[in-house]
Amino acid sequence: MTDKYIFEWHDRVRDYECDIQGIVNNSNYMHYMEHARHMFLLSRGVSFSGLHEKGCDVVVARVEVQYKCSLRPNDEYITKLYVTKEGPRYIFHHAIFRKSDMKLCIRAHYVLAALVNGKLATSYPELDELLQ
């Protein structure tokens, strides 16, 4: 459901991100999603470094990526995301669409945990606000 998404970031493939097969290398989609995630946090006034200074470290525990369709040189793409919570964990749900036809290229889930002073926290105010 497209309407679940609360943030989107537009960008385009850079040639050096493509490999010998002429498609974006599998690993680079993780860079795309990290960048979109950081832009989202920034748009909400939250920064990992700011959280860290308050004693809250956000760590990636698990990532699952499904590859549906490959992006190619010069393709423009849109990375969308929304956030849910499962127990103490925050789940970032990402999808990458090819802009020309909005075809789904990537679907991914990032499971993040908040460590407050090194201990797993069941919730954290600034992260809870990201749930919208």
Add this chain to the structure above:
Amino acid sequence: MTDKYIFEWHDRVRDYECDIQGIVNNSNYMHYMEHARHMFLLSRGVSFSGLHEKGCDVVVARVEVQYKCSLRPNDEYITKLYVTKEGPRYIFHHAIFRKSDMKLCIRAHYVLAALVNGKLATSYPELDELLQ
């Protein structure tokens, strides 16, 4: 179980692979595993390009990565792997260990499918041999 692994690749962290937090960026572990996977295939005399020329394309359908412990500058690491099959899909099971103490850093599963002339194949001889 360590004894399941049928291939290992030794390497060391390069400083530029680390990010502002002083640890290897999440995405770069996928590069490490891709490189180990290609070295494994090469050790068995199988190449993606060679398969392609015979009309067999191996595509990544899904990846799941669990982050256990971060690698840091100058760390040496060992990427291990073994392969299983589930229905028509080949699963590459990867683990990355820090060499100094063999601590598990990453556990990951890559689900690959073989497309022969564009259609999902239930099996492919050269890939079946990778099952050992």
Add this chain to the structure above:
Amino acid sequence: MTDKYIFEWHDRVRDYECDIQGIVNNSNYMHYMEHARHMFLLSRGVSFSGLHEKGCDVVVARVEVQYKCSLRPNDEYITKLYVTKEGPRYIFHHAIFRKSDMKLCIRAHYVLAALVNGKLATSYPELDELLQ
């Protein structure tokens, strides 16, 4: 002289492009300039692959990069360029400015040669048009 520039590309630093020192890794500026160069060629209707199909290969012979000021996370930047010719060689002159204050970060020169059917060409029509 700013007015020499005939193309500019706006982008922003991605966190994963920064290294342990908290600044963009030296090598990544080359990625920024390659991307701007390809966007420039695209804007002129020229593609490396298209040239290749006509038997003209454009190869990088030499690069010189001067580092003036480092870009940091979240910085927006503008890559500008113009092209000159020296004998048979095409020189791409790049500069990267920090958008917030237009401070010069990088100045670079890429020396390219056109090989037509494997032999150094003294000129090539589609490249000559890039000289404006």
Add this chain to the structure above:
Amino acid sequence: MTDKYIFEWHDRVRDYECDIQGIVNNSNYMHYMEHARHMFLLSRGVSFSGLHEKGCDVVVARVEVQYKCSLRPNDEYITKLYVTKEGPRYIFHHAIFRKSDMKLCIRAHYVLAALVNGKLATSYPELDELLQ
């Protein structure tokens, strides 16, 4: 002259470092040279972070790279280097050779300056030792 070199680092091309043309992307040679340079410093017991803590920052002022021959997937290569001094500047001279036939692929010069407490230093003991 090969005998000028005082350090060498052996490594092999990773497939993801190659681009659509099937050759190592121009920018990645800078990663290769940075890694060799850091391995050299490490072999001499010098670390950038250690120098920084003593108030000495080593900054790259200029890089010049000549491209002689492209590396390809599976190529093994050797990065060699030596260091000279010109006035207050330390010059790292790099060359990358293809291991199979020792063909020269890259020749490069990195001009580094030592800033002690933010001011250009004419020399610095630990860096002078790198001159052999």
